[in-house]
Ligand code: ADP
């Protein structure tokens with residue numbers, strides 16, 4: 001089966017969060033399973049671009065609204081990622097250093113999608129599936145059906161995966177002229193709540209819709225930033241498929257970012273050595289438990305309550321633990337966290353920024369990982385933590401609920417709590433401290449249990465294949 005994935009991110013080419021991880025892994029494992037999966041994404045100015053070899057595959061000329069542009073399609077030469085990777089180069093629009101965050105993002109990503117369809121119009125064959133990820137590629141299902149220029153493509157089945165419905169790509173109707181001429185009778189298929197809503201349009205127009213855990217799919221019907229009713233109406237074409245993790249990249253036995261590797265037998269020793277290194281670097285006492293938080297410092301992740309929560313932690317549990325935070329996002333939260341770490345130097349350290357290597361060392365060297373997310377469609381951090389024998393402390397929501405079982409239950413291995421609140425976080429830190437201080441034997445058992453988990457992509461791939469097969473004509 002030939003599957004084309006369209007995405008704004010793909011690890012290691014460009015990654016901001018979990019979307020990048022998923023689009024870097026899913027096609028690789030689809031190829032391993034004998035399919036022909038490819039990724040098409042924008043060409044940004046990233047280190048990956050300079051480190052690899054490219055061939056120019058196609059040159060075209062098209063427009064987004066009244067901006068006419070030339071675009072080029074570059075193909076990565078050596079199958080470095082385990083699948084064919086194509087970059088769409090649009091001078092002046094896509095070729096920037098950051099993935100998102102520019103005022104003209106709507107125009108940039110609409111141009112990307114138009115260039116892709118313009119290019120595909122020239123292919124001699126048709127792929128079996130077009131698989132779009134998140135709102136940056138969400139206009140494709142509509143355009144394939146109702147833009148006159150792409151009517152040749154309307155019989156190719158489309159799948160849309162929602163990684164995060166918090167971001168919908170909303171545009172005013174004044175931007176509708178970005179799209180090549182379309183059947184205006186179909187305006188309702190682009191619209192939600194008076195706006196041009198790319199995410200809503202993909203839910204309406206894609207042949208099937210998936211999201212990244214079953215619990216999140218259920219939550220979307222009552223909590224999805226205004227799309228609740230739409231999910232309720234379209235639920236028959238939606239399915240929740242839990243993400244896998246790239247067990248080759250995230251492997252404690254071979255991880256390129258670690259100085260000490262481990263399997264079950266030597267986990268205690270190697271994890272201890274990695275923890276020692278982290279503690280030396282950040283001047284913590286390694287005999288105390290190490291709690292970590294990694295992620296975007298935004299409201300979805302409940303980052304805004306971390307400063308208050310950790311301030312209380314310092315008073316409730318003085319000298320009993322250390323906290324290491326890696327992330328970036330809301331500036332106020334960044335400032336508050338930095339101030340806190342300044343005040344409690346011996347117990348809290350904050351690294352603002354994006355550091356892939358440090359994140360691996362933290363998953364491996366920590367004792368506990370905290371994820372109090374208000375919304376978590378799947379969540380990969382908790383799966384990486386478990387893969388490295390680190391105990392997850394997560395809010396009972398979305399994919400966190402589907403991947404972590406509380407220790408209070410038979411055979412449980414993590415901590416679940418219900419509210420993104422200072423109280424719940426500290427109650428859970430208290431539970432974790434008790435475990436660490438009084439029952440190392442249980443910690444060892446739980447760690448060994450987690451190290452045996454298999455969250456690899458093989459299972460999820462099968463579910464995606466079933467979705468594809470249900471729509472291939
Ligand atoms: P989301 O996609 O919502 O941000 P996920 O849990 O799915 O959340 O994935 C987050 C990914 O981004 C993980 O691979 C995590 O390790 C990584 N990550 C997030 N923030 C940072 C950071 N500051 N430095 C390094 N990696 C980070």
Ligand code: GLC
Pocket residue numbers: 017018019022163164212243376377378379380399
């Ligand atoms: C999103 C979600 C996260 C999920 C990731 C990959 O960014 O916020 O929960 O794990 O996509 O699907």
